[in-house]
Amino acid sequence: MRMKHLTWIDIDRKTILANVRNLGRLAGTKVALAAAVKANGYGHGLAEMTAILMDSPVEYLALHSTLEAEAAREAGWDRKILLVGGIAPEDIDAVLRLDIEPTVFDIGFIESLGRLCRRSKTAARVHIKLETGTNRQGFNRKELDRAATVLKKYPELKVEGASTHFANIEDTTDHTYAMYQLDRFKALVEQLKAKGIVQYRRHTACSAALLLFKDTYFDLVRPGIALYGYWPSKETYVSYKLEGGRNSILKPALSWYSRITQIKTVEADSFVGYGCTYRTSTRSTIAIIPVGYCDGFDRRLSNLGYVLVKGKRAPIRGRICMNLTMIDITDIPGVKVYDTVTIIGTDGKEQITADTHAGWCQSINYEVLSRLSPLIPRQVV
Numbered sequence: 001m002r003m004k005h006l007t008w009i010d011i012d013r014k015t016i017l018a019n020v021r022n023l024g025r026l027a028g029t030k031v032a033l034a035a036a037v038k039a040n041g042y043g044h045g046l047a048e049m050t051a052i053l054m055d056s057p058v059e060y061l062a063l064h065s066t067l068e069a070e071a072a073r074e075a076g077w078d079r080k081i082l083l084v085g086g087i088a089p090e091d092i093d094a095v096l097r098l099d100i101e102p103t104v105f106d107i108g109f110i111e112s113l114g115r116l117c118r119r120s121k122t123a124a125r126v127h128i129k130l131e132t133g134t135n136r137q138g139f140n141r142k143e144l145d146r147a148a149t150v151l152k153k154y155p156e157l158k159v160e161g162a163s164t165h166f167a168n169i170e171d172t173t174d175h176t177y178a179m180y181q182l183d184r185f186k187a188l189v190e191q192l193k194a195k196g197i198v199q200y201r202r203h204t205a206c207s208a209a210l211l212l213f214k215d216t217y218f219d220l221v222r223p224g225i226a227l228y229g230y231w232p233s234k235e236t237y238v239s240y241k242l243e244g245g246r247n248s249i250l251k252p253a254l255s256w257y258s259r260i261t262q263i264k265t266v267e268a269d270s271f272v273g274y275g276c277t278y279r280t281s282t283r284s285t286i287a288i289i290p291v292g293y294c295d296g297f298d299r300r301l302s303n304l305g306y307v308l309v310k311g312k313r314a315p316i317r318g319r320i321c322m323n324l325t326m327i328d329i330t331d332i333p334g335v336k337v338y339d340t341v342t343i344i345g346t347d348g349k350e351q352i353t354a355d356t357h358a359g360w361c362q363s364i365n366y367e368v369l370s371r372l373s374p375l376i377p378r379q380v381v
């Protein structure tokens, strides 16, 4: 749907809900869903994703920061929030104010939260992060007993979950390391049991784990990228297909459009854009679109990628600027100023996805999506 703006993003509500439904089916009815909507809902818009997910059975939003949690509450999310990132000591009261379930991986933080709860005579639910080999956040085998002792000291702190995160599950078709981490997770769960911490939900599965390994589901799964209709990687897709997985389980829900603001004829042997990196070989028709690298249109796509105009590929000419990009429409007849250009999405028989962009700039769909500027207007369609 065209907006009054010159660039905008459409989020297809039905597609997101279908992806959630298919992932939920995979997880089964006994497993709860936490939707990873950190990084502005992987670029889809946190408020927009919150509104859509309100009509789904998702129990948790998984967010990175207290600022994101605040935005989700402002957008009307009244279910649970799992915070997967850290919290500054000065901001710790946000846990109670915003009713967040933080991930804990630091003894000092547990102590501070325990003291805060005791002072304010309230309880907080926490998820203890277990270090199984990613060497990011989490308590390792040596630290865990002490963490458990401190948790026990504060009955105000209810251990609601124990979690871990895989290091090498989407980057390979060899899942030996993921299975090793799963074994370590089970061993650390036993260690918690020995310290008397038993009644909580175990959770380990990101999208790739959910798509590939039932053994990783436990009580709760935390898909991110798959909700938006993207595969975590080609390797995950190949592994899934080798296991006989269904084809149409995921479908991208985001489209990004712009409109042409100027069309000009440029003579042969003329330069286009900063650095004079492109020179026309023939008389060319160049169109200007008001999007640039500040919007998340990666500068590495300069002289490399294309957009879609009237169902045809229009190559990017010269360098992508901060707010503007020049495209070549010489071979596309009938294009007018203010016509719509598809940057991500489908036009006729052509489709450009975040994977297409990621391939062009040697990145991953996660980065392409999460760096779409929050300033681009979003609409749910």
Ligand SMILES: *Cc1c(COP(=O)(O)O)cnc(C)c1O
Pocket (backbone or CB within 6 Å): 036, 038, 084, 165, 205, 206, 207, 208, 222, 223, 224, 225, 226, 232
């Ligand atoms: C972002 C995140 C996820 C989701 O990962 P995907 O690969 O996008 O499914 C799951 N768990 C944690 C801890 C995360 O930070």
